[in-house]
Amino acid sequence: MITVVGTVVLGTLVALLLRALGPRWRSVIIGAMLIAWALPAVTGTYIWRWIFDPDAGIVRQALQAVGLLGPEGYNWFLDRLSFYAIAALNVIHHGYPFVALTIYAGLLTVPEDLYEAAALDGASAWKRFTGITLPILRPVFAVVTILSTIWNFKVFAQIYLMPGGDGSNPEVLNMGVWSYITGINQTNYGLGSAIAVLLTLVLLAITLVYLRLLFREDDLQ
Template sequence: MLWPLVRVFLFSLQDYGLREIVSGEPNWNGVDNYVEVFTTPELWTVVLPNTVVFAVISVAGTVAFGTAVAVLMASLGPFWRTIVGSAIMIAWAMPAVTGTYVWVWIFDADRGVFNQTLQALGLQDAPVNWFTDRYTFYAIVLLNIIHHGFPFVAITVLAGLLGVPKEMLEAAEVDGAGPWRRFFQVIVPNLRQVFAVVIILSTIWDFKIFAQVYLMPGGAGTNREALNLGVWSYVESFGQNRYGFGSAIAVLLTLVLLAITVVYVRTMLKEEEL
């Protein structure tokens, strides 16, 4: 695993394209690729906002929805808890490519059930292509990510909920604490480490999403407003044959993910100490 990372870094220090692939000769240009990455307006106006803002919103949505499902499952009996758990695991087991094409079909401009439903209800007169606008594009990606990611959060949080001492919840209820107060003042403090783990892992996954964006109409680079770091690196490398520049983008994404991973490892170590 280490050697491909080293190679990507070496490519990022070269003007590496088809000529270099054929000749096998390196064409070193130092940090020129990194300078171009950081001086490209598209990075600051499109790519980083799409990557960072989307990750923050998707993590918040995934954790909130997954926690709500976990609370629901904790209130069920063993039989129905097994049924619900098995049902939501289908969403988690679905491959990202398959799930993405399902959402593309739902919002398809011509045959999508979403447009057909809105027209049947009289809420719109003609079909709308929801993939051309940057915000509706990422709203569909958000639904895809939450749908695919919430089962992991739900099962993990459920395991933590079942470990919360019932005596603490009963004592809080006797003291007059309502459901919301019991959740935030009793359950959340007990699950602090669990929430830290699911938030950090979800952040790592949502920062590096690729298939869910690339496979959407326009997500492969034709709609430049939809680019994120992962897709931008791929498009520049394999679409424009600028492997050095694409590698520099990949290195930038890797450094961001390494920083998040360091936080994750430190959180795990603290949990073990406790």
Template structure:
């Protein structure tokens, strides 16, 4: 028979391979893939347009201005392309390397370190309080964060006012200074010490509330296990608290660094910070003085671009550290 082999066994039909998809199925698959790829961007498009208008376009304009000599005239202004001359002049300036950058970097790192440390201590205190007292204390410290930077700066100026300021009077009464001859705002060290107190006082509530939110997510069983193992308070903090909410510390550090590197109000409003004392310039104030006090818009824009690049580098380093930590946890 045709359906049997010579031995008499039935013939087993050969297995058929998968049928190639027809044109309609392939088109549907491609359309579905395209929708999957484009739908998130379509949902983000309105926000991206707003961000581009508010952030990207001004940044492009500042970069363009840093390559020009711009002269303000009635009814508008004229610009002349100069290339990287402003950057060359800026980077060859002794004022930048000896005063502006050291003031910016050391002031920012001091503010970040003290803000994160004080905010963490306050968060640990709030975590130990009951619900009622925690709410009262949280509202109290948030008042410092809600205070406008201008108002807070003038309060600190009033406290350290020469001759009749409260701090000057107290320091003079115990013989530390002579209130009649001491001016806290003329020298770089005391000037930035007062600015640091101002910035830390204004910024620690954010760190405290953020770290407190992280502390509330840590299971109490971890601390109980640590106590049973004989760990003291410092060991429990370093070996349990810090590893558990390390991403929280990284986030508040990143944000504090960005804010403190571009501090302007707290420096500019203090006596001498408006340009009359070059020893207290930071990058933000230097950029403003060059652009609006000296009408050198190109150099001011170049300083602003330098500050932006510096912040981007620091932010990228922090974010890479955060992602690397997340991969290690996985």
């Protein structure tokens, strides 16, 4: 849920920024987002591992430079909370470009005179967003939220390739990785298959909700 909220919020903020920028800077930011979006999950995960490397990572060096971390350092991947925080950053970074571009495309359909009229009436930026943008683009927000839920629920590389995510630290496994490790690594095919079926049923339920919202947009108006 945290990754879904983070992905949608960051994507929305970037979409609003794109709408406010000129063509040159808009092209630069879109190009940067497309690079992040096209980056394979495996490559992105190793980059985040390098950033938070306990021995020579950028985060360790920065914290030691400002005196917030001692010379003994800290292994971010051993603690469950910090492990999932890094994984969440990875997932959000990889997923927000889709949300941003989708919402930006929706923003282009909103008449500009609505914003101008609201501004003349003294409405703040937040009031314009909640009173104009959100109601008009509610179907778009519904779609990107449910799609992000489906994608983030079944992330694999972002967990499995992290230190401890290959099964050596069972506390950090999600259902997808748990199913793989149980069925393939431990050759417990019965339990691994049961976990996979449960994951499939959950994703199917989410997909049915997504399809219902997609084909009944009038209910969201």
